[in-house]
Amino acid sequence: MNAHNWIDLAQDADTGIETLRAHFTGHAYDPHWHDSYLVGVTEEGVQQFHCRRERFHSTPGKVFLLEPGEIHDGDAPTEGGFTYRMLYLDPQWLERELSALFEEAPADSQLSFANNLASDQRLAQATSTAFHSLHHGELRIVRQSAMDQLLDQLTGHLHWRKRYHQDPRLPLVAHKARDYLHAHAQQDISLDELGAVCGVDRFRLTRAFKAAYGLPPHAYLVQLRLAKARRLLARGAQPAEVAMALGFADQSHMGRWFVRAYGLTPAAYRKRCSNLPDA
The missing domain is CATH 2.60.120.10 (Jelly Rolls)
Structure with missing residues (x-):
């Protein structure tokens, strides 16, 4: 920072x-x-x-x-x-x-x-x-x-x-991809896998997804994991445990993304929300 x-x-x-x-x-x-x-x-x-x-x-x-x-x-x-x-x-x-x-x-x-x-x-x-x-x-x-x-x-x-379950203004392929990411957020998903689920190649998928949600699929997946990490950390979970549970490569990998999105480290966020000491 x-x-x-x-x-x-x-x-x-x-x-x-x-x-x-x-x-x-x-x-x-x-x-x-x-x-x-x-x-x-x-x-x-x-x-x-x-x-x-x-x-x-x-x-x-x-x-x-x-x-x-x-x-x-x-x-x-x-x-x-x-x-x-x-x-x-x-x-x-x-x-x-x-x-x-x-x-x-x-x-x-x-x-x-x-x-x-x-x-x-x-x-x-x-x-x-x-x-x-x-x-x-x-x-x-x-x-x-x-x-x-x-x-x-x-x-x-x-x-x-x-409350839209499927927003009629957005492409169906983007809806399918988003639902799949939410259901498999902890997994190491490839663009080819995501495209196969949606019935399109990964290039068409990326264009449709970014047009619908403002982020490409990989960036959306990272933000989805970070939102989950924020909830777990606020309840007192340790950063290393959260990183492993959500599919990040390691704690430092999650930490770099967390700082870019929220401006402070996972450990600092956890301490300020939970008032629990580090393990």
């Missing part, structure tokens, strides 16, 4: 919500995704990221909003870099908490952010307040009140959308 970059990560014991404050100069993150809903505020500088085939520039006071599975990256296009604070909201927790604010969800639907970037002063303030209360371990009643205020402000940016 760049000597000028830093990350401060914590996890709330009651909700499991992760809170992160970080500063980056130059390149911050490779394309990756999370299993959580991300709600963050840029504090200083210009935070550039790509998502939904668009390039965004988040400046101080703007709120960035990402759904689970949305591929995004991060860069600092201006001198001095950028600083931001962010909350990682578990999807089941979010839907359960919002049930009191939303009418009953339509059948076979999921919560969705209308836009990835918002200029909303009230939401920015609620996000910062919620971050501070969780990150610094305020009294439980203070944390709950802050999160309720955040959820109240979020409702204007959330809507229910149809």
Whole structure:
């Protein structure tokens, strides 16, 4: 990591919500995704990221909003870099908490952010307040009140959308390949094997997959493994055990990819989330 970059990560014991404050100069993150809903505020500088085939520039006071599975990256296009604070909201927790604010969800639907970037002063303030209360371990009643205020402000940016089992906008071959990768994420899958499953050669497969998901199959597989690694590490699993279980060549191999996606090592992430010592 760049000597000028830093990350401060914590996890709330009651909700499991992760809170992160970080500063980056130059390149911050490779394309990756999370299993959580991300709600963050840029504090200083210009935070550039790509998502939904668009390039965004988040400046101080703007709120960035990402759904689970949305591929995004991060860069600092201006001198001095950028600083931001962010909350990682578990999807089941979010839907359960919002049930009191939303009418009953339509059948076979999921919560969705209308836009990835918002200029909303009230939401920015609620996000910062919620971050501070969780990150610094305020009294439980203070944390709950802050999160309720955040959820109240979020409702204007959330809507229910149809949950696609097979998105009709994307090629069937890409769906098949994605499902196969999810089902066999720990295995050493070749492009030829994946192409055979989908009934196309590996060249057509790669073109279709990248057009659909923004990453070639091999990069998507790595990100899928990293998302699983993040969950296991947060529960206290040792990095070496996680690397072996998920099919990485070794712990250092997983570590290199983990740092490129999340900005810190698997051991550091595990320690900050689980508060467990290294074995």
